[in-house]
Amino acid sequence: MTETVLITGASSGIGLELAKCFAADKSNLILVARNTAALEALAGQLRLQHKIDVYVITADLARLESAQAIFDELKGRGMIVDVLINNAGFGLHGAFAELPMDRQLEIIQVNITALVALTRLFLPGMIERMRGGVLNVGSVAGFLPGPHLGVYSATKAFVQSFTEAVAEELPGTGVTVTAFCPGATDTNFSKVARGEKQRIHKVAKMPADVAARVAHQDFRAGKVISVPGFSNRLVIFAIRFLPRWLPRRLFKYYNRMDEGAGK
Numbered sequence: 001m002t003e004t005v006l007i008t009g010a011s012s013g014i015g016l017e018l019a020k021c022f023a024a025d026k027s028n029l030i031l032v033a034r035n036t037a038a039l040e041a042l043a044g045q046l047r048l049q050h051k052i053d054v055y056v057i058t059a060d061l062a063r064l065e066s067a068q069a070i071f072d073e074l075k076g077r078g079m080i081v082d083v084l085i086n087n088a089g090f091g092l093h094g095a096f097a098e099l100p101m102d103r104q105l106e107i108i109q110v111n112i113t114a115l116v117a118l119t120r121l122f123l124p125g126m127i128e129r130m131r132g133g134v135l136n137v138g139s140v141a142g143f144l145p146g147p148h149l150g151v152y153s154a155t156k157a158f159v160q161s162f163t164e165a166v167a168e169e170l171p172g173t174g175v176t177v178t179a180f181c182p183g184a185t186d187t188n189f190s191k192v193a194r195g196e197k198q199r200i201h202k203v204a205k206m207p208a209d210v211a212a213r214v215a216h217q218d219f220r221a222g223k224v225i226s227v228p229g230f231s232n233r234l235v236i237f238a239i240r241f242l243p244r245w246l247p248r249r250l251f252k253y254y255n256r257m258d259e260g261a262g263k
């Protein structure tokens with residue numbers, strides 16, 4: 001039976017590359033984001049290349065009602081979601097006290113609330129059918145507090161804890177849940193996070209297609225935690241042995257590097 005995979009944030013970056021990975025498996029796709037033109041362009045390309053069905057939903061996940069609206073639209077069309085990929089997300093660089101409150105609350109809405117709502121809506125059907133899974137995109141940032149990316153890092157800590165907890169509830173159901181935790185990846189993330197303050201990056205970034213391939217492979221293998229790249233795995237491992245204050249200090253320094261400090 002052909003599976004159907006719903007991917008949020010499929011209009012660019014890691015989500016777009018994940019769409020290509022699952023399309024190569026001949027999975028049918030449901031692509032969700034705000035940028036309809038980008039989603040349609042990808043859908044057209046993947047339909048042609050892989051002879052699959054691709055359905056596009058334009059949705060703003062910063063709006064509280066979007067998750068339910070997506071679920072209702074698919075249910076109304078009789079479309080079943082076998083795999084849910086909660087990839088849509090963004091962050092804002094800057095001091096917490098200075099960044100606009102509404103935008104910071106939107107980070108929580110997109111990165112946490114929409115992810116939880118979509119998981120709650122689609123997971124019961126997967127458990128009932130005894131197949132499928134959820135791939136939540138977290139971050140290495142979820143493992144340590146991130147000065148100048150404070151709200152973002154905290155949302156990813158939530159994603160990490162939530163995903164691991166739900167995964168532990170599922171053995172024997174035929175359904176798996178994976179937290180994918182990339183480090184710096186070459187996408188639009190920094191552009192969105194920095195807006196006008198965008199500078200040339202000093203930090204080496206993993207290509208989005210490489211990161212997506214690891215996520216895809218580890219999800220297929222049923223891994224609970226997936227971290228692409230040796231250096232990211234090393235960071236997550238080393239944090240456990242460092243005094244609590246040190247990782248956050250180092251992350252602050254790292255974020256300044258990413259800002260192009262010292263140029």
Ligand SMILES: NC(=O)c1ccc[n+]([C@@H]2O[C@H](COP(=O)([O-])OP(=O)(O)OC[C@H]3O[C@@H](n4cnc5c(N)ncnc54)[C@H](OP(=O)(O)O)[C@@H]3O)[C@@H](O)[C@H]2O)c1
Binds near residue numbers: 008036061087
């Ligand atoms: N790049 C990194 O260094 C990095 C590192 C660790 C984790 N991550 C995580 O990876 C995931 C994908 O990000 P990316 O790096 O691929 O960045 P990206 O290229 O900016 O992609 C972000 C995606 O999220 C979608 N999105 C953002 N806000 C949305 C909203 N309100 N409603 C619906 N969709 C929304 C965007 O689509 P539209 O703009 O079309 O809506 C876009 O498709 C995120 O969860 C991010 O936190 C990234």
